[in-house]
Amino acid sequence: MKKIIVFFISTLISVSALFAQSLTVATYNIRNENQGDVSNGNGWKQRYPVITQLIRFNDFDIFGSQEVLNGQLKDMLSQLPEYNYIGVGRDDGLEKGEYAPIFYKKNKLLLVKSGHFWLSETTDKPNVGWDAALPRICTWGQFKIKKNGKSFWFFNLHMDHIGVKARLESSKLVLEKIKTMCGDKPVILTGDFNVDQTSDGYKLIADSGRLKDSYETAEIQYALNGTFNGFDPNLKTDSRIDHIFVSKDFRVVRYGVLTDTYRAEAGTESAKDIKSANFPKEVSLHQYVPRLPSDHFPVKVELILGKY
Numbered sequence: 001m002k003k004i005i006v007f008f009i010s011t012l013i014s015v016s017a018l019f020a021q022s023l024t025v026a027t028y029n030i031r032n033e034n035q036g037d038v039s040n041g042n043g044w045k046q047r048y049p050v051i052t053q054l055i056r057f058n059d060f061d062i063f064g065s066q067e068v069l070n071g072q073l074k075d076m077l078s079q080l081p082e083y084n085y086i087g088v089g090r091d092d093g094l095e096k097g098e099y100a101p102i103f104y105k106k107n108k109l110l111l112v113k114s115g116h117f118w119l120s121e122t123t124d125k126p127n128v129g130w131d132a133a134l135p136r137i138c139t140w141g142q143f144k145i146k147k148n149g150k151s152f153w154f155f156n157l158h159m160d161h162i163g164v165k166a167r168l169e170s171s172k173l174v175l176e177k178i179k180t181m182c183g184d185k186p187v188i189l190t191g192d193f194n195v196d197q198t199s200d201g202y203k204l205i206a207d208s209g210r211l212k213d214s215y216e217t218a219e220i221q222y223a224l225n226g227t228f229n230g231f232d233p234n235l236k237t238d239s240r241i242d243h244i245f246v247s248k249d250f251r252v253v254r255y256g257v258l259t260d261t262y263r264a265e266a267g268t269e270s271a272k273d274i275k276s277a278n279f280p281k282e283v284s285l286h287q288y289v290p291r292l293p294s295d296h297f298p299v300k301v302e303l304i305l306g307k308y
Contacts, residue, residue, distance in 0.1 A: 020306040021145050022253075026063035027156070027190035027242050028055070029296035032098060033072050041264060042231050042291065044072060050262045050293045052079035055103075058258065058300055062104040062143065064156025064190035066296075070095045082106060086114040087156075090137040093126055100139050100158045100191070112151060114141040117177065119159065119170040130169050132160035138174060138191075140181070150306055152186035152249070153178070159194045159201075167194060171201040175208055186249035186305055187211065192296065196226070196239035211245035214301045218255035225259050227297050233261050233290045244301050254302040263288035 030051055031037065033044035055063070056079075068076070070089060077083065083103045091097025093116075104111070119136040120129025128135050138157035144150070155174060160166040171193075178187055189211055195201045197213070206213045215221065226237035246252060266287045274285040 020304050021148055021150055023145075023250075023303045023305060024059055024061045024300065025188060025190070025244060025303055026055075026058070026060045026298050026300045027065070027192070027244055028063060028298035029066040029158070029192045029242060029294060030068060030072065030076075031294045031296070032067040032069055037231075040231070041289070042295075044075075046264065047293050048072065048075050049079065050260075052076055054258065054260055054293060054298065055080060056082075058298075060103070060105075060300070061108055062102065062154060062188075063298075064100065064102050064139075064154070066098070066100050066156075066158040066192040068099040068101055069097075070099070073099060073101060076103075084111070086111065086141050087139040088116055088137070090118070090135045091126055097126075097135065098158070100137050100156050102139050102141055102154055102156050104141075104143060104154075108146060110144040110146055112142040112144055114139070116140065117173075119157065119166065119173060123173070129160075130163055130166040132163035132166035134160060134162075136160050136166070136170065138177075140177075145305070148306075150186075152188060152305060153182045155187070155189045155191075157189075157191040157193075159191065161194045167199070167201045168204070171204045175205060175210065178210065185247075187247045188250070188303075189245040190243070190299075192242050194241055196241050198239075202243070205243075205245055211247055214244045214246050214250075214252045214303075215240065215255050217246075218252040218301065220254045222254070222256040225257055225297065227257055227299060229259075229292055229295055229297060231292055231295045233292055240299075242296055242299050244299055246301075246303065249305060251304040252301055253304060254300075256300045258298045258300055261290045261292055264291045265289070 087099040087101030089097040117123040226239040227242040
């Protein structure tokens with residue numbers, strides 16, 4: 001009798017696993033490569049090994065990124081062989097300008113179809129919309145989970161940092177695209193929205209009835225800071241401008257803002273070895289400077305899709 005009960009329970013667990021699937025999802029503005037950051041000690045070449053290690057350690061299944069130039073895209077892929085990507089440069093629809101790419105695990109997810117559109121009155125070619133300062137783009141893909149065949153849609157965007165109207169209209173546009181393209185299918189929307197949780201553009205999406213902010217619905221929250229840091233580890237904000245919105249098909253188990261830092265060599269004048277009687281004599285500490293991998297913190301969520 002006990003063997004029958006154990007077999008029955010094991011069968012139920014196996015069947016449940018087929019219907020429910022966990023996904024680790026993130027959004028990460030990695031900051032474009034530029035000479036100014038090099039001069040300030042935040043150059044891409046020293047940052048990207050940290051960024052890619054962070055991604056691999058946190059084991060993102062799929063994530064949206066922003067401000068990714070073509071060279072940065074190649075650098076990331078060289079360190080992330082388990083990932084593929086979709087996306088194009090926003091300046092010409094090919095390789096010029098920043099991408100808003102979607103990276104995904106090749107062994108877990110199958111790309112069904114993909115595309116992109118510009119956040120503008122004219123969505124099918126490179127241009128600047130409304131009062132925006134720059135061209136802005138949204139990348140989308142439909143993915144299938146290889147383990148159980150369940151599919152979902154994923155949208156990733158980067159809204160303008162100047163245009164107030166552009167951000168509001170971009171929120172309207174992406175909601176309309178999701179409505180017409182996805183119907184009632186499961187949807188994830190990530191991005192650097194350049195608006196926080198108090199703005200009209202944010203509320204338009206969060207109160208749409210189609211998508212909810214994963215921060216608000218998460219069973220466990222770990223958010224000791226907002227999502228923008230300006231490369232200064234001493235700053236704190238309550239503003240969340242990088243968001244992950246999900247449809248009702250997803251249960252949000254965990255939400256976190258990952259505030260990881262790394263250490264860079266201090267200048268020779270301030271560098272010194274530190275010894276103390278409070279730890280073993282074999283231990284030696286050296287003066288370093290705390291730095292951040294990007295001027296944005298990545299946001300990570302753990303989701304469950306399907307019956308649970």
